[in-house]
Amino acid sequence: MQSLRGKTVLITGASSGIGQATALEFARQGARLLLCARRLDRLTELTPQFTEAGAEDVLNIRLDVQDREAVAKTLADLPENWRTIDILVNNAGLSRGLAKLYEDDPQNWEEMIDTNVKGLLYVTRAIVPGMVERGSGQVINLGSTAGHQTYANGAVYCATKAAERVITEGLRIDTIGKGIRVTTVDPGMTETAFSEVRFHGDKDKAEKVYQNITPLQPEDIADAIVWAATRPAHVQIQTMVLTTIDQA
Numbered sequence: 001m002q003s004l005r006g007k008t009v010l011i012t013g014a015s016s017g018i019g020q021a022t023a024l025e026f027a028r029q030g031a032r033l034l035l036c037a038r039r040l041d042r043l044t045e046l047t048p049q050f051t052e053a054g055a056e057d058v059l060n061i062r063l064d065v066q067d068r069e070a071v072a073k074t075l076a077d078l079p080e081n082w083r084t085i086d087i088l089v090n091n092a093g094l095s096r097g098l099a100k101l102y103e104d105d106p107q108n109w110e111e112m113i114d115t116n117v118k119g120l121l122y123v124t125r126a127i128v129p130g131m132v133e134r135g136s137g138q139v140i141n142l143g144s145t146a147g148h149q150t151y152a153n154g155a156v157y158c159a160t161k162a163a164e165r166v167i168t169e170g171l172r173i174d175t176i177g178k179g180i181r182v183t184t185v186d187p188g189m190t191e192t193a194f195s196e197v198r199f200h201g202d203k204d205k206a207e208k209v210y211q212n213i214t215p216l217q218p219e220d221i222a223d224a225i226v227w228a229a230t231r232p233a234h235v236q237i238q239t240m241v242l243t244t245i246d247q248a
């Protein structure tokens, strides 16, 4: 098992759900946390939790992954002692609406594609060259069971996660021989703010999603992510698919 003590981990979307739980789990391992989200206030609120858990250091950054120029500039201008990223967790993502493709609001498509696909690409493009130069690093992308199995009224979200799966595979192939590990962690239904965001803040609708099932918890996914990160350097965990035992 590799130690994560003092390793610098960049997590996008660390202000909630899986990203937040992942930050906490890396904190417990003594990592340095570079945490990104649009809600900087929320990251600031969470910081004591991470430092108390054992994080060696925490730097919070306001970042909208949809904004190509901001991603490039913010990540290029990181303070000197935060420029070496050992592990990148591309977690920021969302679903918007559940509707038939021919009836859906194209604005929902833009948000999903710009965040889940283009946002992941922008952050990857900014961070991976440093890993290639140093000959070491790990990229862990958040996919979904939706990237393996299309469901009704979710064509575009499923397409973004299928794209994530292919992009992750492509990055893995492109970095062979460079000392970089590339992993996709693909959860099924996980109880986070995801459903509330999907239904544009409608809490009643969001809660109904988890009726009659025992959903995964964000900690279950964080545990898998940190497990993948602590394998010996020559071990490539390509794909981890996690579902609740109640999910088809």
Ligand code: NDP
Binding pocket: 012, 013, 014, 015, 016, 017, 018, 019, 036, 037, 038, 039, 040, 042, 063, 064, 065, 066, 091, 092, 093, 094, 095, 115, 119, 142, 143, 144, 145, 186, 187, 188, 189, 190, 191, 192, 193, 194, 195, 197, 218
């Ligand atoms: P949450 O809604 O709880 O968290 C989403 C996180 O993404 C938030 O921290 C949010 O921060 C951040 N985010 C969203 N848009 C942007 C943006 N443009 N720029 C930067 N950060 C952004 O959902 P989850 O924790 O469930 O989702 C995390 C990942 O897991 C996503 O990629 C999702 O697709 C995936 N996933 C989730 C599943 C589930 O059932 N929950 C199942 C399978 C995959 P902020 O709003 O502060 O910017």
